[in-house]
Amino acid sequence: MDGAILPAGGLWATPRAAARLVVALLVERKLGEPTPFWQIAGPLRWHNGATRDASVFTGALPDGTWVLIHRLSGNAERTDELGIALLTKIAEEKAG
Template sequence: MRIPTCVFSSTAEPAVRDGHAVDRFVQVASLTKVVTGTALVQMATAGVLALDDPVERWLDPNRRLLAPGRAGRPRRPWTMTGAILPAGGLWATPRAAADLVVRLLVERRLGYPAPSWQTAGPLHWHNGAVRHASVFTAATDDGHWVMIHQLNAPPDHTDRTGIALLQGARTPS
């Protein structure tokens, strides 16, 4: 099976195969969450909100945002301590997604990575999938990073490929 793939990393020029493109708009899945998480941390730092504010504090009570759940019961909106946005709400080019990763995780232009990034020791990462697109991105504290976007691939394949690329970048020659 052909898996259109686009890879950006700290150690090589962008690479594409099987019809993917660096400047074609694609769904970036759960990267939406890290973008939103970063914005929320910045607003909390500025004193605009608190990270544990209930979302209802910021919503117009006369506007219904959610359709009823199963059996017609009302559903609560997401809170700032739970899921922030539904996956797949953001489209970007792989190049723009890679630039975002570098600015947030490597250059840390907006400070320490927001809690919406997964962390394991010196590794900050996030992954996601929506419809037929999956993405994995990660960076280490020493500045190595990778962003891989695939079409028609199972998310675990994208994750494994991204991890292997990142591990290869960190292996001494």
């Protein structure tokens, strides 16, 4: 493989397959520790990526709350903002 997909390790995945990976890696911890490419911000562990107008954000909190946002158009920074906002909203609802 070559071209734009190489930064993603040459991998393609459906949102459902990516979600299973996130759960196994960040929630169930079945796959060992995430690589250093995963970002950490307080309790949040997250990762993102984009190719042209398509972007993805995934993040998880220690309590098992997680999201995956996949957009086929729009700004990648907005995808990150949507993911963080959704995680924040879910965490606030869980807190009461």
